[in-house]
Amino acid sequence: MTPAPGSPGDVLTLISAGSATTRSDLARLTGLARSTISQRVDALIERGLVEETESGESTGGRPPRRLRLHTDGHAFAGVDLGATHCRVALMDMSGRLLAECEDPLLVSEGPETVLAHVDGRLDRLLAEAGRPRPALRALGMGVPGPVEFATGRPNNPPIMPGWNDYPIPEHFADCAVLVDNDVNVMALGEQRNAYPGIRHLLFVKVGTGIGCGIVAEGRLHRGARGSAGDIGHIRVSGHEEAGCRCGNSACLEAVAGGAAVARRLTELGVPAETGADVVALVQAGDTQALRLVREAGRLVGEVLAGLVNFFNPEVIVVGGALSRVHEHLLAGIKETVYRRSLPLATHHLSIVPSRTGVNAAALGAGILAIEHYLSPDNVNRLVNP
Amino acid sequence: MTPAPGSPGDVLTLISAGSATTRSDLARLTGLARSTISQRVDALIERGLVEETESGESTGGRPPRRLRLHTDGHAFAGVDLGATHCRVALMDMSGRLLAECEDPLLVSEGPETVLAHVDGRLDRLLAEAGRPRPALRALGMGVPGPVEFATGRPNNPPIMPGWNDYPIPEHFADCAVLVDNDVNVMALGEQRNAYPGIRHLLFVKVGTGIGCGIVAEGRLHRGARGSAGDIGHIRVSGHEEAGCRCGNSACLEAVAGGAAVARRLTELGVPAETGADVVALVQAGDTQALRLVREAGRLVGEVLAGLVNFFNPEVIVVGGALSRVHEHLLAGIKETVYRRSLPLATHHLSIVPSRTGVNAAALGAGILAIEHYLSPDNVNRLVNP
DNA sequence: GAGCTTTGTTCGGACATCGGCGGAAGTCGG
DNA sequence: CCGACTTCCGCCGATGTCCGAACAAAGCTC
Numbered sequence: 001m002t003p004a005p006g007s008p009g010d011v012l013t014l015i016s017a018g019s020a021t022t023r024s025d026l027a028r029l030t031g032l033a034r035s036t037i038s039q040r041v042d043a044l045i046e047r048g049l050v051e052e053t054e055s056g057e058s059t060g061g062r063p064p065r066r067l068r069l070h071t072d073g074h075a076f077a078g079v080d081l082g083a084t085h086c087r088v089a090l091m092d093m094s095g096r097l098l099a100e101c102e103d104p105l106l107v108s109e110g111p112e113t114v115l116a117h118v119d120g121r122l123d124r125l126l127a128e129a130g131r132p133r134p135a136l137r138a139l140g141m142g143v144p145g146p147v148e149f150a151t152g153r154p155n156n157p158p159i160m161p162g163w164n165d166y167p168i169p170e171h172f173a174d175c176a177v178l179v180d181n182d183v184n185v186m187a188l189g190e191q192r193n194a195y196p197g198i199r200h201l202l203f204v205k206v207g208t209g210i211g212c213g214i215v216a217e218g219r220l221h222r223g224a225r226g227s228a229g230d231i232g233h234i235r236v237s238g239h240e241e242a243g244c245r246c247g248n249s250a251c252l253e254a255v256a257g258g259a260a261v262a263r264r265l266t267e268l269g270v271p272a273e274t275g276a277d278v279v280a281l282v283q284a285g286d287t288q289a290l291r292l293v294r295e296a297g298r299l300v301g302e303v304l305a306g307l308v309n310f311f312n313p314e315v316i317v318v319g320g321a322l323s324r325v326h327e328h329l330l331a332g333i334k335e336t337v338y339r340r341s342l343p344l345a346t347h348h349l350s351i352v353p354s355r356t357g358v359n360a361a362a363l364g365a366g367i368l369a370i371e372h373y374l375s376p377d378n379v380n381r382l383v384n385p
Numbered sequence: 386m387t388p389a390p391g392s393p394g395d396v397l398t399l400i401s402a403g404s405a406t407t408r409s410d411l412a413r414l415t416g417l418a419r420s421t422i423s424q425r426v427d428a429l430i431e432r433g434l435v436e437e438t439e440s441g442e443s444t445g446g447r448p449p450r451r452l453r454l455h456t457d458g459h460a461f462a463g464v465d466l467g468a469t470h471c472r473v474a475l476m477d478m479s480g481r482l483l484a485e486c487e488d489p490l491l492v493s494e495g496p497e498t499v500l501a502h503v504d505g506r507l508d509r510l511l512a513e514a515g516r517p518r519p520a521l522r523a524l525g526m527g528v529p530g531p532v533e534f535a536t537g538r539p540n541n542p543p544i545m546p547g548w549n550d551y552p553i554p555e556h557f558a559d560c561a562v563l564v565d566n567d568v569n570v571m572a573l574g575e576q577r578n579a580y581p582g583i584r585h586l587l588f589v590k591v592g593t594g595i596g597c598g599i600v601a602e603g604r605l606h607r608g609a610r611g612s613a614g615d616i617g618h619i620r621v622s623g624h625e626e627a628g629c630r631c632g633n634s635a636c637l638e639a640v641a642g643g644a645a646v647a648r649r650l651t652e653l654g655v656p657a658e659t660g661a662d663v664v665a666l667v668q669a670g671d672t673q674a675l676r677l678v679r680e681a682g683r684l685v686g687e688v689l690a691g692l693v694n695f696f697n698p699e700v701i702v703v704g705g706a707l708s709r710v711h712e713h714l715l716a717g718i719k720e721t722v723y724r725r726s727l728p729l730a731t732h733h734l735s736i737v738p739s740r741t742g743v744n745a746a747a748l749g750a751g752i753l754a755i756e757h758y759l760s761p762d763n764v765n766r767l768v769n770p
Numbered sequence: 771g772a773g774c775t776t777t778g779t780t781c782g783g784a785c786a787t788c789g790g791c792g793g794a795a796g797t798c799g800g
Numbered sequence: 801c802c803g804a805c806t807t808c809c810g811c812c813g814a815t816g817t818c819c820g821a822a823c824a825a826a827g828c829t830c
Contacts, residue, residue, distance in 0.1 A: 024777065033819045048635055055826085057794065061776020064824040155729060200609045212695065216601055220487035221695025224585045227729040235725060237622030237635070248725060250622070306619035306688070306696055310597065312608025337671055340620060340633060343539060344612040409808065418788045422811065440795085446807020447795040 009042045009051065009376025010384040015050060015067055018096075022056065022064035037259060041067065043383050046191035048073055049093075051263045071094045075131045076373065078366025079118055079141040081358065082184065083107055083208075084161055086117060089362035090125040093370060095193075098129040109161035113172045118220075136175050136237035138373045139167030141168065141366035143181035146227045156378050178368050182361050183229055184220050185329060186354075187213025190317050194355045203354070204231075205320035206300060206329060207275055208258045214311070232257065234303045242267025252303050256296035258321055264292055275321040282325040290328055297332020305331060312345050326353040389758065390483045394761025394768075396425045400435060400452055401479075401759050402581075407449035426452065428768050433458055434478075457502045459515045463751025464503055464526040464568065465744065466673040468492055468544050468697045470591075471502060474747035475510040478755060480578075483514040492529065495547035498555040521560050523758045526553065527567035529603035531612045537564035540611060543630075564752050567746050568614055569605050571739075572598025574749025575702045579740045588739070589616075590705035591685060591714060592660055599696070619640065619688045637688050641681035641704055649677055667710040675713055682717020689718060690725035697730050698758060704739030709739040 010030065013165035016022040020029050026037045044050040047105035051070035055063040072091035080087040086105040090098040102122055107114060115337040118141075128135055145157025154160055167288055169177035187203030195201055203213040210232040214221040221226055233246050234252035254260055258275020265272040265281065269287050272278050304316060316337075334351050342350075354360060372378065395415065398407040404505040404625040405414055406527075408426055412419045436455035440448040449611055456477035465472040475483040486506055492499060503526075529591040530542025537554040539545055554562035572588030580586055588598040599606040607613055617638035629639035639645055643660020648665065650657040655673050657663055667672035689701060701722075703715055714719050719736050737744060757763065 020679040022777080034778070035780080035820075036818055039818085053503075059598070059773080059776070060828060062778075064777060121739055129734070144820045216606055216697075217604075218604075221601055221696075223730070224699040225697055225729055225733060227727065228695065228697035229692070230694045230697075230727055230730065233727055234694055235687065236597075236621060237620060246727065270455035302620065303691070304615070306691060309615045309619055310599075310613065310692055312610055312615075340618075342612065342615055342618055342631065345615065348610060407808085420789075421787055424786090443796045444807070445797055446805080447809080448796095449808060594804085730808070 006041055006149070007376060007380055008040050009374075009379035010111045011037070011375055012044055012109050012374060012379050015044075016069055021066050021068065023067070024064055024254045024260075025292055028140050029337040030039065034280070034291070044379075045055075045070070047383055049379070049382070071096070072137055073124060073131070074137050074373075075129065075135045076137055076366050076369045077122055077125075077371065078185070078362040078364065079105055079139065080185075080361035080365060081114065081118075081141060081143045082182070082361075083144055086114065086121070087359060087362045089116060089137075089359055090122075090124060090129055090172055091363070091366040091370065093374070095361070095363075095367060095370060096307075097359075098131075101125060105157070107163070108161050111166045111168065111171070119172070124238065138176040138369035140177070140185065140368035140370075141177065142174075142185035142361045142365045143179060144182050146225075146230070147161065147179050147181055148226050149180055149222055149302070152177055154179075176369070176372055178365075178372055180220070180222075180368060181211070181226070181229070182185060183211040184212040184222065184366035185213075185368055186319060187317070187364070188220055189214050189360050189367055190319070190354060190356055191218070192367050193213045193313055193363070196338075198314045201309065201315045201317065202304075202311065202313045203317045203319060204300065204304065206256070206258070206296070206318065207320040209255055210253045210300065210320075218305040224329045229301055229306070236299050239299075246303075252299060256299040261292050261296050263290075265289055271358040277343075279321060282328065289327075293325055293328045294332040298336045300329070301333040301336025302340065305337045308337055308341040308345050308349060314348060314350070315353045316349065317354050318351065319356075319360060392765055393759060393761075395763035396422070397429055397434060397759060397764045398761055400429075401454055405449050406453065408452070409449055429764075430455070432768055434629045434767070435763070455702070458509060458516070458520055459522050459758075460514065460520045461522055461751050461754045462507055462510075462524040463570070463747040463749065463754065464480065464524065465570075465746035466492055466499065466503075466526060466528045466752060467567070467746075470721040471506070472744060473503060473506045473510060474744055474751050475507075475514055476748070476751040478759070480748075480752060480755060482744075482748070483516075484510040485747065486510060489732060490546070492548070494764070496551045496553065496556070496686070498667065500553065504557070519559070523561040523563070523754035524557055525566045525570065525753035525755075525757075526562065527570035527746045527750045528553075528564060529567050531610075531615070532564050532565070532566055533611050534565055535609055539564075561754070561757055563750075564758055565607075565750070565753060566596070566600040568596040568600070568612070568698055569607065570598075570749035570753055571741070571745045572600050572607055572702070572749070574741055574752055575704070576600045577752050578748070579702075580700055583699045585696065586700045586702065587689075587692065587696065587698045588702045588704060589685065589689065590739050591641070591643070591681070591703065592705040595638045595642050595685065595705075597692075601696075610741070616688055616692070619691075621684050621687050624684075626650055637684060646674075646677050646681050650674055657672040664706065664710055667713065675710075678710055678713045679717040683721045684717075686721025687719040687725065689720045692712050693722055693726040693730050693734060699733060699735070699759070701734065702739050703736065703737045704741075704745060714739060723752075 020026045023037050027034045053066045056066045074093050076091045079088040087102040089100040145160045146155040154163040155167050168179045183205045191201045199218045201215040205211045212229040212231045214229050233251040235250045239255045241249045242254040243249050244251035261278050264274040408422050411422045438451045461476045472487040474485040481731045503729050530545050533542045533760045535732040538550045539548040551565045584603045590596050595617045597614040599614050617637040620635045624640045627639040627710045629636035646663050649658040684686045700719050722764040
């Protein structure tokens with residue numbers, strides 16, 4: 001059931017999105033009477049979800065009292081679980097970062113160890129921000145593998161031994177927990193922070209692996225089994241010799257992933273092991289590395305060219321480890337996409353580097369948590385007993 | 386603004402979908418009081434949208450009065466405009482076919498001529514079905530090219546000379562007109578008729594060209610510029626020699642489209658010009674034709690394998706002219722998709738031939754029209770003065 | 771400071787919804 | 801065949817929600 005127009009949740013959504021900052025705005029936008037709006041806003045204030053700030057500027061009459069989210073007393077967490085690191089961000093209801101931390105941590109140590117670590121970091125960050133544990137309303141988590149979003153259970157993740165089907169939410173009994181693929185939360189964070197008006201966006205992460213988060217109609221597309229966006233094993237032409245860990249050959253990841261580029265560099269006599277090594281070499285001005293990164297961009301671009309025709313996004317954001325040298329990667333991507341995609345699809349297409357940087361995933365996961373908590377359905381439940 | 390739960394439109398949606406056939410069902414499903422439901426249903430009956438039928442079976446008490454859409458007095462049209470044909474289907478509100486016709490017609494004759502023809506056929510079909518012209522509530526149309534759905538204007542369609550930016554809806558002043566790409570309406574029709582529970586579905590049309598309709602979250606995905614699903618110009622590996630009319634080479638359409646298969650057959654000494662010729666040859670048992678169709682299936686499958694990883698659909702439906710010999714085409718497609726896509730994405734994936742047949746597009750276009758008319762927003766407008 | 775404008779609150783009335791009651795219309799068991 | 805039971809449906813008073821007019825508040829303009 002969809003919420004009624006102008007319901008408390010709807011009102012809060014407008015305030016949260018910044019579409020409305022006064023009661024008058026709300027009345028205009030919802031079409032409800034001013035008296036009704038006042039009543040709704042009062043309820044939201046009473047529940048601690050909204051607060052009044054100083055009076056705004058008069059436009060010739062009585063100045064309005066500005067409304068905004070009441071960000072005290074609540075906290076939300078975003079967790080970015082990588083293969084070898086764990087980043088936790090504590091945010092308020094408006095999405096502002098309150099505190100954060102990052103530690104090296106092997107996801108392969110298994111769920112109990114890793115989630116206990118997360119739990120400890122949450123306590124520390126909450127203390128830092130001066131908020132009690134019960135203030136934590138919801139937690140979002142991005143993990144490096146496929147997840148069944150509805151239940152928060154990893155689904156045969158290749159690089160998360162011991163996590164298969166583990167019910168992550170049950171580890172945090174006192175607050176709502178939303179678990180998603182790391183690339184999905186990065187896509188969400190980028191779209192919400194940098195491209196709020198864009199309805200169709202792809203976020204491509206080029207690191208050791210290659211993945212893609214899909215925002216369609218402003219919402220994450222996860223597909224039937226939650227495995228949408230797994231573009232690392234799409235075939236690219238002319239590289240039949242490259243075998244991939246998935247058992248096939250000529251997979252995008254096997255020829256353009258960070259590890260693949262490093263291996264090819266090593267073959268050329270420039271020792272490199274990981275994507276980070278490649279980035280360092282490019283930054284040091286190594287021309288072989290630069291050439292190979294650009295070539296990797298072309299290969300990613302070949303796959304993206306097809307996806308642009310298929311999905312017709314407005315924006316493609318390129319992130320991940322290799323994007324630290326994004327000029328060269330992007331150059332290769334753009335070159336191929338604009339050559340191989342149809343004009344109608346590329347005419348208004350932007351291909352840009354990620355703006356959110358290293359904590360993109362943690363912030364995106366936090367946004368997942370906040371949007372869950374502020375969803376009209378949830379707010380209506382909070383307001384009506 | 387989303388409609389309120391249990392609004393007249395919501396009630397009608399449940400009846401239309403077959404989820405509820407009695408007042409009691411509606412009360413259970415909406416959570417509203419039985420008295421409220423009765424009132425809503427009365428309003429819908431008064432407006433001629435719903436009718437009572439005979440009593441249903443008792444389950445131990447008073448038998449319920451069954452409700453269904455009141456299909457008399459309304460009519461909806463679906464128009465399938467092809468490059469060389471025009472098919473018009475007249476349907477009632479439940480999606481049942483009332484009358485239909487097909488004529489050879491060159492879309493290249495331009496909008497005035499073609500739309501005048503459609504108009505004439507509409508009158509004839511309405512007369513056949515015994516309904517007056519004003520009974521026509523909405524019209525859906527599928528055209529062979531990209532369309533800006535919101536305005537119903539073709540967007541630089543390659544095979545529709547004279548139609549660029551032509552405002553098709555203005556030609557039919559008295560009823561709502563929805564114009565979409567032909568593959569999109571085929572996808573919609575197939576999903577609604579044959580796979581109502583499936584949320585993510587791809588419809589692949591293999592004919593002279595190759596296109597794809599995308600259903601995501603149960604709704605058509607049209608993309609940013611309405612060009613989503615144009616998979617005919619995605620690159621396939623190992624066919625650099627094949628030039629395409631789009632200016633690139635190795636496009637899927639240039640190696641696996643009906644015209645391409647026909648050309649390759651001709652080169653092998655078996656004369657063929659169009660996809661229809663190829664179908665005839667296969668049906669006649671020509672082994673060369675059979676082999677090439679299967680090979681075309683493999684090529685389509687290579688592209689679909691990537692799209693399966695990216696989009697993660699539950700069902701892929703294969704339609705279009707070449708699918709009349711779908712055993713061979715499907716065999717090639719399945720072979721490649723199941724080899725090249727990730728297990729998580731293929732595990733619950735079905736690849737099936739289209740069930741709706743030659744009038745798939747016309748029926749899908751009609752469904753577009755009906756769903757527009759029965760959308761909760763529109764129904765609420767109809768019921769409340 | 772009077773009048774104007776805009777914002778926000780108060781309050782009575784209109785309207786929709788709820789839920790109990792009773793009648794209608796069937797089944798079931800004796 | 802008939803009464804008990806079940807389910808469906810309409811009626812109606814009670815309840816609560818929402819609206820809109822009137823009013824108060826707080827600024828601007830002259």
